Structures are given as structure tokens and as C-alpha cells.
Amino acid sequence: MKNFLFRLYLAWMKFRARFTTMENNNIVILNGSGRSGSNGYAFYKWLLLNHPEYNTTLVEPWPSSHLKWEVWQKIGAARYVITTHQPFKVRKHQINVQLWHGVPLKRMGIMANNTRHRDNKRNEKLWHKTADVVASSSDLYETLMSACMAIETKKYHKLGFPRLDLLHSPVISKAQLLKDLFNTEDEKAQIGIYMPTFRYELEDKTIMEKIKEGNFFAFQDFNGKKLNEELKKRHQYLIVKLHPYEMRLFANFKSQYSNIAFLNNDYLFDHNYDLYELLGDTDFLMTDFSSIYFDYLHLNKPIVFVTNFLQQYERTRGLLMGPYSEITPGISVNSEQELIANLDHLDNQQLANRRLYWLHLTSQVKGDSYCENVFKFMTQEYRG
Known part of the structure; x- marks a missing residue:
């Protein structure tokens, strides 16, 4: 109605x-x-x-x-x-x-x-x-x-696509992004950003409950403190940018972690930024089924694919191409344990070659x- x-x-x-x-x-x-x-x-x-x-x-x-x-x-x-x-x-x-x-x-x-x-x-x-x-x-x-x-x-x-013009000219420096979101300085910093797709459409209440509790990956083995410590050891920082609906589930946007920060739309609107004006400052991307990874190929930086809901997505909505392992030029992880095990080697020449292959397929302009x-x-x- x-x-x-x-x-x-x-x-x-x-x-x-x-x-x-x-x-x-x-x-x-x-x-x-x-x-x-x-x-x-x-x-x-x-x-x-x-x-x-x-x-x-x-x-x-x-x-x-x-x-x-x-x-x-x-x-x-x-x-x-x-x-x-x-x-x-x-x-x-x-x-x-x-x-x-x-x-x-x-x-x-x-x-x-x-x-x-x-x-x-x-x-x-x-x-x-x-x-x-x-x-x-x-x-x-x-x-x-x-x-x-x-x-x-x-x-x-x-x-x-106009937004791709923004990737190579960040509006602020990497140091400023680190200061704004993590309130720190670190010359060795590697900044990653996690951008999952809209998981509400999976119609699984348990996923939303996990997110509401702060488990933004909705991993079965999620341990925020442990993940933060592992990131800290490696001078890695993770920006979490969820769908606005999922962000509303959080009682408090302010992260309790030193190396994990939530990026909400208020920061972007208050500064008149688009997210793509900041992406050039990041060192790696984490996503699941979001098309952002096709755009991130233009930066030629590592991509990590989170696959814990792959079967549900294929069943509920479906993917346009497959098998998933063949169309995703990056490391795939299904749990926090797998993610931590891969933090030291997010990239290699084989993955770089696959990124270039998919960039040529999706960008002819x-x-x-x-x-x-x-x-x-x-x-x-x-x-x-």
C-alpha cells in the first residue's frame, strides 16, 4: 500500500x-x-x-x-x-x-x-x-x-563513472584520516576498510543480532579484542563502513578499540566528503558481495573477500557470475581465525595479475x- x-x-x-x-x-x-x-x-x-x-x-x-x-x-x-x-x-x-x-x-x-x-x-x-x-x-x-x-x-x-575520478585524489592525507578516525599517528600504518553489502535482505535474524552485539563481520568466532590486538601488532587499522540500516543497530558508534573505527555518514556529510574521496588513502579493502571491489581495482591494492554468507546469498538473491572463487581476485576468508592468519600476506603477484585481468574486463573507457x-x-x- x-x-x-x-x-x-x-x-x-x-x-x-x-x-x-x-x-x-x-x-x-x-x-x-x-x-x-x-x-x-x-x-x-x-x-x-x-x-x-x-x-x-x-x-x-x-x-x-x-x-x-x-x-x-x-x-x-x-x-x-x-x-x-x-x-x-x-x-x-x-x-x-x-x-x-x-x-x-x-x-x-x-x-x-x-x-x-x-x-x-x-x-x-x-x-x-x-x-x-x-x-x-x-x-x-x-x-x-x-x-x-x-x-x-x-x-x-x-x-x-564519475566517482572513479575521486579515487586517485584523496581530499585529505592518510595521516589526517588516521588522526580523524583513530586519533593517532603512525608512519607504518596500513589502513583497511571493510564494506559489506546489505545483509538484511538475507532475512536471517541471527545475522542482525550478531551485528547489533557489535559483531560487524557476523563471524561465528568473532572476538573484537583479539582482532584489535592482531591488527595493532601489524600497525594495521580497520575502518568499518556498514550499510546505514546496520549502523543504526549499534547502540554506540564510538569504537572501544584502538585499531578499529566505525565510519558513519555523519562524518562524510559534516565534511562534505564522498567515501571515494578517502578510499585512495586506504591500503586494502574487505568486502563480501559488494560491487565496490570492481572500483577498487583501479587502485591496484589488495582485496579480502569475506565469504561466511556466500551460500545464503546465492540461495536468497543470487550472483550474476560464478564460481565465486574465480571472479574474486583476492584472498577469501570465512572466519576471524582465517582472517588473522592472512593479515601478514594480503597480496602476491598472482593476485595482482588477477586484479589486472578483472580491471581490463570491467573498464574499457x-x-x-x-x-x-x-x-x-x-x-x-x-x-x-
Whole structure:
């Protein structure tokens, strides 16, 4: 019922917004990705700096039923509507540029095990009717996205993803990140970041209970104090960036550990950072089934894959490629014991070669700036 009412609300606001006057130099970015690797936010910051002649508006969170009418007027007045999730525009002559939010690894849409046929058909029609430009990184990306969303090949354009521009130019130094999150100085520091995917959809209450108790890995053998000591011995520091829903389960964001820190959205919003503006300062990534690992390949740094819920994910939602061991260029760990046993040798030449192989498969776009690629294409191809 709530979904129906929200769709009704969107339809009504779209109808009203159509009567505003559209201007060719108006750009609206509907950011549904927060600050955890947002193509929309990265593109917004780039536009403000490089093209002040355009009136650029950032709308977040999106979608929302709490937007002021003035915001809807700006959406209606935009020539270009940039989206990070579902395509959207309020009038036929607007140009929707779809940046999406990552190379998909988990199944979505018609490929997923946990979606409804009616919803999938609605989404397929939405992409067909609304998306004008779908930014792409590779042939593989287009194949995966079309398998899930039935997107026509003519909509794809190999422009790259704006957030990748942020990886190689961190906004603060590694020393400052260490000071901000761990309140320490350490010239030998290796900073890792753990970013799991959304585990709530596994519909397993025991997982959420473990996370609520502070077991952010949801390992059976989790011992936070022991893990912290092992990290400390090696001058390693672990940033934990959970899904916002999971972060809300914690009673206290402040870590009781010296070498483990929780990164919440408040830090990012307070400093006007996107997470990708900090990733370049890290030395290794830990994840499970998140597509962030495809982006992290651009840094050519070690990746550790946490597999304790692999079978549940394959059963509940499914993965687009497999076997998992063949598509993940890094060490796999299934427990804290395995993680600690691998802390001294996170990388080797074989893993580095596999990372390069997957980078070539997922990134075929040339150019010094993906933001510039997107801007030039949309403004030159659709001059108005």
C-alpha cells in the first residue's frame, strides 16, 4: 500500500512540475547513493567547480516524499536529469542520464531470486521509456545490466563513472584520516576498510543480532579484542563502513578499540566528503558481495573477500557470475581465525595479475576525467 501511495505521489508531482519553464543550462542530480561512492555527488562537485555557467541542483535523499515544491520546480525546469538509481524525468524533452551506482555482482531485477514479476515488468518499462543515456564502463557491464533490467544496447555509452575520478585524489592525507578516525599517528600504518553489502535482505535474524552485539563481520568466532590486538601488532587499522540500516543497530558508534573505527555518514556529510574521496588513502579493502571491489581495482591494492554468507546469498538473491572463487581476485576468508592468519600476506603477484585481468574486463573507457566524458556527451549530443 505504501509503495502504491508513493507512486501516486510521484505521478502527481511530476504532473505539476511539467508546467515549469525548462532552461537548457539547468541540471538536476537526483542522488540516491548518499555519500558512499555516489556518481551523482561526484558529478555535482565537479560541475560546480568546472562549469559554474550551469545551474546545478543536488537533490538528496532521493526519492523522497518530503521535498519542497521549490525543489520539484527545479526538477521540472531542468534540461538534464541525472540519476543514480531508477531513471526519472517529468517531461518528454528532458534528458535522463543514468549513472547507476556500480558494476553489478548480485542479481537484480528479472535475474534475481527474490523479486516479483510485476515489479520487474514495471522497471523494464521505466528504463525503456525514461532512460536516454546509460553511462557504461565496459561490454561486460552492459551485458550484466541488460540481463537484469532489459536495457536496449543503443542507450549505453562508454563514458565511465564519475566517482572513479575521486579515487586517485584523496581530499585529505592518510595521516589526517588516521588522526580523524583513530586519533593517532603512525608512519607504518596500513589502513583497511571493510564494506559489506546489505545483509538484511538475507532475512536471517541471527545475522542482525550478531551485528547489533557489535559483531560487524557476523563471524561465528568473532572476538573484537583479539582482532584489535592482531591488527595493532601489524600497525594495521580497520575502518568499518556498514550499510546505514546496520549502523543504526549499534547502540554506540564510538569504537572501544584502538585499531578499529566505525565510519558513519555523519562524518562524510559534516565534511562534505564522498567515501571515494578517502578510499585512495586506504591500503586494502574487505568486502563480501559488494560491487565496490570492481572500483577498487583501479587502485591496484589488495582485496579480502569475506565469504561466511556466500551460500545464503546465492540461495536468497543470487550472483550474476560464478564460481565465486574465480571472479574474486583476492584472498577469501570465512572466519576471524582465517582472517588473522592472512593479515601478514594480503597480496602476491598472482593476485595482482588477477586484479589486472578483472580491471581490463570491467573498464574499457579512455580519458583523463569520467566526469568530463559524461558532461561533454550530454551537452554536445543533446544541445536542446
